[in-house]
Amino acid sequence: NPRLYSGMQPSADSLQLGNYLGALSPWKRLQEDHDAFFSVVDLHAITVPQDPSTLREKIRRTAAQYIAGGISPDKSTLYVQSHVPAHTELAWILNTITGFGEAGRMTQFKDKSSRYGTDAASVGLFAYPVLMAADILLYQTEVVPVGDDQRQHIELTRDLADRFNSRFGETFTIPEARIGGNEARIYDLQNPTSKMSKSGESPAGIIWVLDDPKVNAKKIMRAVTDADGVVAFDRENKPGVSNLLSIFSGLSGRTVEDITAAYDGQGYGAFKKDLAELVADTLGPVREHANELMADPAELDRLLARNAQRANEVAEATLDTVYDRIGLLRRA
Ligand code: TYM
Structure with a gap:
């Protein structure tokens, strides 16, 4: 089955309807005929300020909503991004082949940084799409099902994969975005020209x-x-x-x-x-x-740990190849 990868940020107490229609419900269908990896991208969430006393709960809630929305942790690999260190390791390497201007052209960064101001907007927020590229490329992903707002990030991911392959030799699969129809762009009910968003104001x-x-x-x-x-x-x-x-x-x-x-x-x-x-x-x-799932956080944590193991195996294999290609010493 073709490899599939996607993720969501645990940046609110609940997902919103756009996440459900643009992502979760297509994921549920696609997991039937794909080798699917779904992550809770906690390291992406901290690119804007998060309260440490509630973040852990949000991470579990996001995972619980994946399962409740139909993602099967037996069919698919459902894990937490920070449990797989290869994500940040590959992100660093991809940072070194990403243009400063190229990253600065990402519209989501421009929107968010103008909301937070240039000093409050972190380097992490700037590098956010590179971490996303690392997420996808580590798993030799063919298909990335996302809502319409992620289109530009997938384009960047493809560019980076292509650039790495031509500089250092064939390493990464070039992924393709899978973006639905009208349901891939759901708008705010009170302000139907701006998209529905977890960080929305109304x-x-x-x-x-x-x-x-x-x-x-x-x-x-x-x-x-x-x-x-x-x-x-x-x-x-x-x-x-x-x-x-x-x-x-x-x-x-x-x-x-x-x-x-x-x-x-x-x-x-x-x-x-x-x-x-x-x-x-x-x-x-x-x-x-x-x-129900959140009533037993220990069981949820065990499930996430189990799934992270499988993710780690796949991710480490890609990272070994990457280190080798760019001329680092093989790690013991
Ligand atoms: P995030 O957490 O903002 O959103 C998760 C998914 O929901 C989709 N979505 C929407 N779809 C339709 N209408 C809306 N109003 C709407 N709002 C959100 C998003 O397009 C997304 O598919 N950068 C990503 C997370 C990410 C990721 C990845 C995705 C990190 N690494 C690797 C795919 C592959 C994000 O912030 O999604």
Whole structure:
């Protein structure tokens, strides 16, 4: 089976609906016919300030949501990034072949650093995409399923792999991004031209996977729409309704055409009510299962340790080749 790699940051108490639709739910399908590795990228999360007293809990919660969302720790390798030292080791080496300007052109870095200011924005934040490239390349990954916002980072990963291969000899597989359709870009419910994000600012605009299903249903009912009352997909002129259609389609597996036809001439009431129910019915069981898993943190930790062992074996093999290619002495 083709090798697959992806990860999410444990940067909030819960994943948000965009993580679920753009990543977790495609991962669940893809693990069936791929040799899949999924990491909780804790070292990425600390590139912006994190509270040490809650970070550990967030890491476990993220892992629990992977499993509750359908990732099987028997079929797939599900582990915590910092448990595999090869990630930071390869990241250092890739840093040495990454252009300063090249890293500076990453739009996610530009957005985040402008939010934090140049001094609060760390060198770690700047090097973030290089660590991401290391994550992917260590596993000789062919497929990287991500949301649309990660497109540029995968491009950089491909460039770095290609550059390393041509300077030092064939070492890395060149990975490909697998980005879905409308569900790969879910927007904030209150501000439907900016993406839904764990670090987003509008409490009513973000659907949290682990939130009370009733609260989530209410947020859908109150989502911003428009005055024309027609359920139709038009990202330019009807961003709110289009976003709700992407969510509906992503959760139900029905096409946007099918959904718009079903609500033709009915206004937004029935459409929102059905979507609110769909969101609550989909995320409710994920919440329950994740809560069960979190009730036994020791068992969760054991599972993550077991999976990290397998990840370590694969990653170490690539790192040995890399050290050899660039002329370092073989480690004892
Ligand atoms: P992160 O933690 O921001 O997001 C995790 C995944 O969720 C997707 N996503 C979305 N999809 C649709 N609509 C949205 N509004 C939305 N918001 C987030 C993201 O595209 C992502 O797939 N850099 C990565 C984590 C990472 C990684 C990797 C991914 C680190 N190493 C290696 C793949 C391979 C990130 O910050 O994701």
